Each structure stands twice: as structure tokens, then as C-alpha cells.
Amino acid sequence: NPELEKIRTEVLHSKGEDEKLAKNVASQLSTIHAAYLFSGCGRSALAQICTVISSTPACSNTAVTSSWKDLGFQLGLTFHQICCIENYKYSDCTENVLKTYAQNMNATLDKVIMALYELKRYDAVSMAYPYLLALEKYARREQVVRTEEEDSGYHSVDGLESVEPTHDGILRPSGLRHLRSQLYITLRNLEIPVSDQTTHDNKIEDNHQQAMIANRPRPQNKNKCSKRVMLTFAKDGEKIAYNVAAQLRKARGQYLPIGVLILDEHTELVEANPEQFITHYFPQMDYIIPIITPKYLETIDKNSVSETSLSSAIDTRYVQMIHTLMVKYYVGNSCRNDKFRSIIPDCHVNSILKDTRMKRDLVLQAFVTESKLETLAMRILKKK
Template structure:
């Protein structure tokens, strides 16, 4: 072999050497692909809901977030990647068309949201879809967080094993309860009429602004600019995992898009009044929005939460000055995990946005606020 490698003057020898290298590369590639394909076995009992578990101070929450954000980045980095993934996961053509023409959020995220409505929407089905699409680059990029998540549930005493049949053991699907943030046309959630169980199931209807808003449960009203969306998403997940304060409603305008369109100002004013806590998410974009507000220049953003930042901020100012006499009892701002010193200096200039807390302390602080 040494003689073959040293005889570079012989073109036939070079061809043989190249062939050997190519075979070695193909062998290694085949081995890597086999290992990536085996990833689905690790998570075949984990529901896709876990992708949306958020807890800023836990390793598992970090792994879930990393898996979610990597999928969005990698799938979204390919033209029509979201559509191919959605088709492979069984989304209907009507759903895919609606996402393309009527949804302004990240289409990859919406595809995952639609898919996770299925009780059997386990993570391995996403991996199988990526394998079918031969997206081994994506599988490789999510391998680490995927294995980190799986290890939390691969324990004999985890409590997630069901009764065995023969020699095989079927594990129950591990999931968490999360709210549906999809618009009505994409929501597959159904309700059952318990008075008449035989009555056909119907899609849950969204409340209209003409109906009175019942404040049976605590309400948190988020307001944020475009760069505050990740933190808004995290907050919704934090609240969804509260067990000691259940059924807290988290209101965002994008999640109530169809209701908002009927009468935006009325909808916002009503929920502003009903909310227990108004939560501005303070980012660079948010500060820029409230500083540069010019009534003569309409905000044409498709992101409704971003579009109405100034409208809601004016409500905050009026409430702070006129309703509460400069006593801030309902506004509690949140700064993202990556907030810098400039942002801290900026918020000091706005007493109506005080007090504030870091996202990492959200659970502790806001539970305390609601229990007062």
C-alpha cells in the first residue's frame, strides 16, 4: 500500500488510490447515516409538545429550546423546506396553502404546531420525515439536543413504562399540556357536548368581541415588538407549565388575530382593562418603537403585536398617569435573557415600564404578583 501511495507518476495508481478513498468515505458516510437513522428509536415515545417546553434555568428546557430553534433554522434555510416537511408529516394541502398565504409567523414553527395537535405526534415521526427527505444535515445538527432530551426519560424508574406484552415493552407517550396558539382554520381541537355525547364533534369556535370577556382566570397581556417574539413564546410556555396557578390566560394579538380584525382598538382596550398584569417585553426594537412614534406614519407591520406596540404603550402611560396616579400596580416589564447594558439604561427613562424583571426570574416573580 505504501508503494501504491508513493507512485504518483502512475495515473492508474492514482485512480486506484482515489477509489479506495472514495470507498472509505462512502463507508463512513453510510455508518453515520445509519447512526442518524437510529435516533428515532430514542424519542419514539416523546411527544412533539416537548419541543415547546421552556425553562430558562433548566438543562432540559435549554435542550428543548435548542432542538426547536435548530429545526426552525435548518428547515427554514431551504426554499420550501417547511412545505416538504409539512407534506411528509401528513399536513393537508389546504393547511399548507393556508400557511403560505394567510400566516405571518415562521412557517416551520406553524407546521410543527399543526403536527403536534395529534396525540400520536411523536418526535421520531419528524426524524423519519427528515430521513425520507434525505436531510441528514439537519439530523446531524439536532443530534446533540435530541440525545440530551432523550436521556431524561431513559430511566427504568421514570414511570413512563406501560404494561408489557410478551417480551416487548411499550412505553407510554410522554407529553406536556400546552395551549394551542394556531388560528382557527388550522386548529384541530374539538369539544364534546357532554349533554349529548353522540352529537357530532365540532370545531371550537373563537369568541367574538361582541361577547363579554369573562375574567374567571388570571390574564397576562403581553406587548412586544418583533425582536421580542422569542421571549413572548417562552413566557407562554412557562405559564403553560404552572401547576400551582393553573388556567392562566396569556393574551397576544397574533394569537387572537381573527378576533382582533373585527375591531382592533375595542379588542385591545377590553383586554387591557381585564388583564391582571400587562407585560411589556423590553427589547431594543420595543424602545425604538415607543421613541420614534409618529401618529402621521401608520405602522404597516403584519405582526399585530409589533403593529400595536405604541397604541398599547399609550394605554400604559394614560393608566400610569391618570388612573393610578403614578402608582404602577399592573404593568410588570420583562427583559430577555440576553438584555445588554444599553437596554438597562434605556428602561430607566420610562418609569411607567417599571418595575421589571429578567426572563430567567419570570416564574418566581410573576407567580408572586398573581398571588398578591
């Protein structure tokens, strides 16, 4: 039948193209870590893969097309991990499979693509293809930026960045460790403590290794900073906040630079769980510095509903949450303000000081104008 032969030829050609596409994508992503799927840019690719795979029934007795379970086994998940994922009623199974796989240091994206290839799920690869290309560009660009920062000795906050090894050629996101912490306990690869007997047997070798390490020259800590501060600002204070951060990060004589935390500079770490990230780092900061603008006062006013845009910095979406933490700290500290120092932009001084919302907010009363920023920086550095 000529018509059937024509259809058969088209199907075989289409299958051949899909196979070729999958192999090409796998080759391009061979050095990109799978944890990038959970970064801001990679979530679009993740969503496409999850939508295609999770929409397939997982009943192994009847399903002709491979499901998330097959993908899990293909990526090396254990039987018990698959069963645990199946019992999580309020989360996507495919996402949990990929997140479990991504916690491994050598979990590259090409293995995910080849797993889909082996399962003949070319539809998932095809749907995610343009987003995977964007992810690759993002990952390589991020690595270049991170390398430049390390070479210049600059990091915004001491110890905030990941210290995962990169000498093996795999490009890993800075939020890999944070991603592991988001996994259910039943899916984590937990380290098993070494037994006392093993420790005793290896004692001589360990002592020898420690002696060798002790004799090596210690590398300089490029991330050192004297004090840590977190900036909080609304949309109309975003540009000013970055100017303030640049000034505070400068070295001043004998003092190390001030480490400045801006949420939007750590997107991969923050987006996994913004509230947890903020509540974790808030108490570690020496100071919280609000940039007080008209929009900032409007945002913290519970009687008004502020509009936030996804295109703006992450910081603008969590102004009210950070302000609430400030108030709770202030009350718990017997109404003593030893942690908050506000900055009022010079162009808004008159209007801000006349605003009743500013007058009645006790946590904002210790402030300087933008032109007095250097004075504030020296006070922060000299604080014991």
C-alpha cells in the first residue's frame, strides 16, 4: 500500500531526527550539572520535562510509554526511593526523580537526556530543547562571572557561595548544597559515619596525610569580610541599593571590605526556598540596611497593597517579610536598635521625613542620608 509506505517512511524519518536531536543535545550538555534544572533559567526546561513525563500513567502493567518510574530507575534511583516518591501526594514525581538524581556531584544533564533517549521519550527532549539550550548558555555565562569574581577576590558575603570542586570540568551551580537540603530525608544521600575500628586502622595513614596538609601553604581566603549587612529595598530603590553595595564593598585602609547581601545576586540559592533563605541569613547579619523610598514605605504599610513585578529584583518581593523580622527582633531585644541602619536617598529626604509612616516606624529611626554613606560604613567597621 503506497499510502502506508509513505506514512511508514515519514515516521521512520521523524524518529531518526528525534534520535539525532537527543544525541546532539546530550553532547552539548555533557559538562552541565543537572542541578541547573532547578535554577531560575533551568526551571523552564524542568517544567517541560515534568509535564511530558508526569502526564504518562505510571502503571507498569499497562503503560506502553515509559513513565517517571522508568526514568527514575534509568537514572539509578533505588526501588525504595521510587516507592517513597510514589507516596508523596503533593509534589511532582518527575521533579522529585530529577532532584534526587541532581544531588550527586557527577549528575550531568547529558545522562538525563540519554535516559530519555533509552526510554524513547523523544517528546520530552523535543519539548525541552529550546529551554535546554538557554540553560547551557546561562550555566556557561554564570561560570565565567564566578571565575572573574574569584580572580578579583570579590564575593558579596563571606561563605555564602558554594565551594564545590570544579577541577573535573563539570559546571555546577552555586546552590547545589542548598538543593540537597530541599530533598525529603528519604531521598537524600546521607554520609555514613566511619566506624571506630576503621578509624583506628587508618589512624597512621590519616596522621601522615594531616602532616602533609599542615605543611602545605594555606591559600588566602578570598571571601573574607569584616562585617556582613543585608540590603532591603523596593523597586524605586533598586538602583540606589546597588550603588550603596558597591560603596560598602570597597576596602578601607586596615579594614576588610563589608560583605553585602542582595538576594537577587544569589538567585539559585534563594529561589529554592526564599523564606527559609531569608530567615537563615537574617540573624547572621551584623546590620540590616533598608533603603527608604516612597515605594518602600508603601510596601511595608499593611493597609496598602503593593504591586510587584517578576522582572524586578527578588528583594522587592520580600520587603514586607524582612521588615516583619526587623520588628520582631526589635521587640525581642527590649526595643533596642543595635541591628538596623536605614539609608534615605538624598532626593527623597524631605518627603520621607514628613511621611507619617516613617515617623511611627521605630525600627527605621536610626538613619543616614545617602550622602553620609561613608560615615555609616566607618561606624559599621568600627563596631566591636
